[in-house]
Amino acid sequence: MAQAHVRVSPVDRKEKSGSVDHHDIEQFLFMEAKLLDQKRFNEWADLFCEDGTYWIPTEEEQVDPYSHASIIFDDKQSMMARIRRLGHPMIHAQSPPSRTTHIVTNIMTDLRMDKKEEFLVDACFTMFEYRDDEQLMYGGRYTYNLKILGGLLLIDKKIVKLVNSDAAHNIMAVYI
Amino acid sequence: MYTVNQLKSLVQKDRVHRRIYTDEDIFNLEMEKIFGKSWIFVGHESQVPDENDFITTSLGRQPVILVRGAGGKLSLLFNRCSHRGVKLCMKKNGSARSFVCPYHGWAFKNDGKLMGTPYREGFDDKFFEVEDLDLKSPPNIDSYRGFIFASLSEKIQPLDEYLGGIKSSIDDLCDRSPEGEISATAGCNRYIIRSNWKQQVDNGVDLYHAPFAHASTLDQDGRQFNRHGGGPSFYKPGTRKFIDFDPMGVWGFDNGHGFQGAVPQVDKPAGGAYQELYDSLRRKHGKERATKILEYDRFNTVVYPNLTFQAFGQHIRVIHPISVSKTEIRIYPVLLKGAPESWNREAVRSVAATHSPASMIQTDDVAVFERAQLGLQAESVEWVYFSRHMGAEKAEERGGYKGPGSSEFLLRRQYNDVWLKHMCE
Ligand code: FES
Ligand SMILES: [Fe+2]
Numbered sequence: 001m002a003q004a005h006v007r008v009s010p011v012d013r014k015e016k017s018g019s020v021d022h023h024d025i026e027q028f029l030f031m032e033a034k035l036l037d038q039k040r041f042n043e044w045a046d047l048f049c050e051d052g053t054y055w056i057p058t059e060e061e062q063v064d065p066y067s068h069a070s071i072i073f074d075d076k077q078s079m080m081a082r083i084r085r086l087g088h089p090m091i092h093a094q095s096p097p098s099r100t101t102h103i104v105t106n107i108m109t110d111l112r113m114d115k116k117e118e119f120l121v122d123a124c125f126t127m128f129e130y131r132d133d134e135q136l137m138y139g140g141r142y143t144y145n146l147k148i149l150g151g152l153l154l155i156d157k158k159i160v161k162l163v164n165s166d167a168a169h170n171i172m173a174v175y176i
Numbered sequence: 177m178y179t180v181n182q183l184k185s186l187v188q189k190d191r192v193h194r195r196i197y198t199d200e201d202i203f204n205l206e207m208e209k210i211f212g213k214s215w216i217f218v219g220h221e222s223q224v225p226d227e228n229d230f231i232t233t234s235l236g237r238q239p240v241i242l243v244r245g246a247g248g249k250l251s252l253l254f255n256r257c258s259h260r261g262v263k264l265c266m267k268k269n270g271s272a273r274s275f276v277c278p279y280h281g282w283a284f285k286n287d288g289k290l291m292g293t294p295y296r297e298g299f300d301d302k303f304f305e306v307e308d309l310d311l312k313s314p315p316n317i318d319s320y321r322g323f324i325f326a327s328l329s330e331k332i333q334p335l336d337e338y339l340g341g342i343k344s345s346i347d348d349l350c351d352r353s354p355e356g357e358i359s360a361t362a363g364c365n366r367y368i369i370r371s372n373w374k375q376q377v378d379n380g381v382d383l384y385h386a387p388f389a390h391a392s393t394l395d396q397d398g399r400q401f402n403r404h405g406g407g408p409s410f411y412k413p414g415t416r417k418f419i420d421f422d423p424m425g426v427w428g429f430d431n432g433h434g435f436q437g438a439v440p441q442v443d444k445p446a447g448g449a450y451q452e453l454y455d456s457l458r459r460k461h462g463k464e465r466a467t468k469i470l471e472y473d474r475f476n477t478v479v480y481p482n483l484t485f486q487a488f489g490q491h492i493r494v495i496h497p498i499s500v501s502k503t504e505i506r507i508y509p510v511l512l513k514g515a516p517e518s519w520n521r522e523a524v525r526s527v528a529a530t531h532s533p534a535s536m537i538q539t540d541d542v543a544v545f546e547r548a549q550l551g552l553q554a555e556s557v558e559w560v561y562f563s564r565h566m567g568a569e570k571a572e573e574r575g576g577y578k579g580p581g582s583s584e585f586l587l588r589r590q591y592n593d594v595w596l597k598h599m600c601e
Contacts (some may be wrong), residue, residue: 056534058363058364058365059363062363065524065525065528066521066522066524066525067362067521067524068362068363068524069362069363069364069365069507069508069509069524069527069528069532070365070524070525070528070532071365071528071532071533071534072528072532072534073525073528073529078529081395081536082536084395085392085393085536088391088392090388090391090392091392091540092389092392092539092540092543092544092547093539093540093542093543095543166364166366167366168366168367168368168504168505168506168533169366169367169368169533169534170367170368170370170533171367171533171534171538171539171542171543172533172534172539173534173539
């Protein structure tokens with residue numbers, strides 16, 4: 001179980017080195033969600049590779065965030081700008097701040113990739129968001145490309161497919 | 177219901193009554209009078225490029241289908257079966273020669289003509305002679321450089337005249353394309369503002385709010401991110417003091433339209449895609465004109481009452497009022513036809529950062545609009561003011577008026593000259 005409760009990375013554990021199993025990936029996803037719920041955004045961003053990306057498309061079959069509108073497409077640089085803004089005292093979209101709970105389920109891991117150090121993960125989520133006397137609910141599917149880099153399990157790509165991605169949304173400020 | 181005198185008491189030179197944002201009767205009247213007597217933006221030609229292409233949208237609150245019929249002719253049809261009122265088409269877009277009602281199977285050609293009524297013999301023949309059962313259309317539809325507008329008013333002035341001085345903003349956007357055309361085919365970001373639709377219009381050319389409403393977006397040197405290689409800075413160079421927005425100017429025209437002058441740029445735009453875009457414009461127009469076209473001489477533009485857009489953050493924004501306290505906004509990233517692919521790709525991506533429902537700029541505006549709706553519930557406090565730089569605007573030789581950048585004169589003109597006039601008609 002371990003000391004690895006912040007930068008949760010199963011490969012930190014010696015006996016695990018090199019072989020990540022489904023349980024490790026589940027724990028990784030749960031910890032990622034917990035970091036968001038606890039607003040530990042910098043630690044959350046550390047889970048991404050240097051060229052990692054986070055994407056919420058507007059359409060189910062959307063191929064990329066460059067030819068079609070997206071709700072969020074962050075690389076590490078814009079992720080850091082967004083996180084800086086989340087800490088700014090004058091972020092009106094977070095006054096009052098959101099409280100969230102992410103529920104991550106139906107996790108399916110593809111461990112049989114050619115490259116042993118990359119994993120495709122598919123999961124379902126719901127997120128409750130409470131702010132200013134109102135509770136919102138988001139739901140959909142996550143897909144992750146995870147990678148082992150320098151002995152750490154990291155996110156290369158996280159895609160958030162909302163069931164209502166093309167709806168007219170209330171404003172969002174925190175990551176889903 | 178409001179009498180003319182009651183309506184007049186809600187608008188003064190430098191203020192409006194809170195009720196115009198909170199009263200349902202006013203909202204219903206606005207849908208009839210403001211959205212009924214203006215040219216309303218309903219779509220862009222690129223969204224219906226070929227014969228039989230259609231999109232569904234709304235004109236004010238009314239469901240409509242924008243369709244390109246035979247010979248390329250555009251029509252706007254109320255999305256409502258002429259029999260018992262069922263909404264005909266539920267798709268957001270597509271291609272169709274006809275629309276068939278799901279209820280009793282009446283079929284309409286895509287120009288609105290009724291072409292089939294099952295078990296017709298049960299109706300009196302005279303019924304079909306006497307009643308006009310084709311799909312109805314607003315009396316006017318026209319477009320300017322691909323921007324399609326419709327009007328519910330029979331006797332409105334021609335679109336060209338209605339747009340007047342604000343055509344320069346549409347030109348400014350379209351001229352950036354080496355083909356002189358934009359397209360709005362890169363999808364759409366939709367968000368809900370839990371406030372009255374006019375909050376978004378009031379904000380359209382507001383330069384006064386930026387340092388406060390957008391404080392959270394500024395980096396160390398006062399820039400709102402680094403867009404197109406040279407984002408605007410809100411700080412005086414080398415300081416953390418806000419620039420003076422007044423020298424930028426704000427322009428206003430008849431019918432409530434206006435635009436903001438440009439925010440000073442720290443660096444000139446640069447980079448491979450920019451150079452490529454410049455080169456193709458130069459080949460077409462020559463050096464001087466190409467340079468002029470690519471200058472950002474303005475920021476946001478408002479075409480009253482339901483369209484705003486900008487070339488800098490390359491998008492079109494359309495305002496759809498839903499109720500007195502609820503509004504939907506649709507943001508369409510704009511593609512410059514013939515521009516390098518990488519230029520357009522970067523622009524689409526950039527709109528997600530600036531104007532999506534989770535964007536880093538627009539969400540602070542929306543939060544403020546929603547707080548306005550909450551604050552305006554205080555019935556004991558009547559007035560909303562827009563008295564800034566009262567009387568400082570001057571008539572321009574080219575037409576219209578120019579005021580100091582943070583002037584609120586466009587609101588004064590919108591409410592006094594357009595809103596009140598239409599509402600009392
Ligand atoms: S309502 Fe459309 S056919 Fe009857
Ligand atoms: Fe703003």
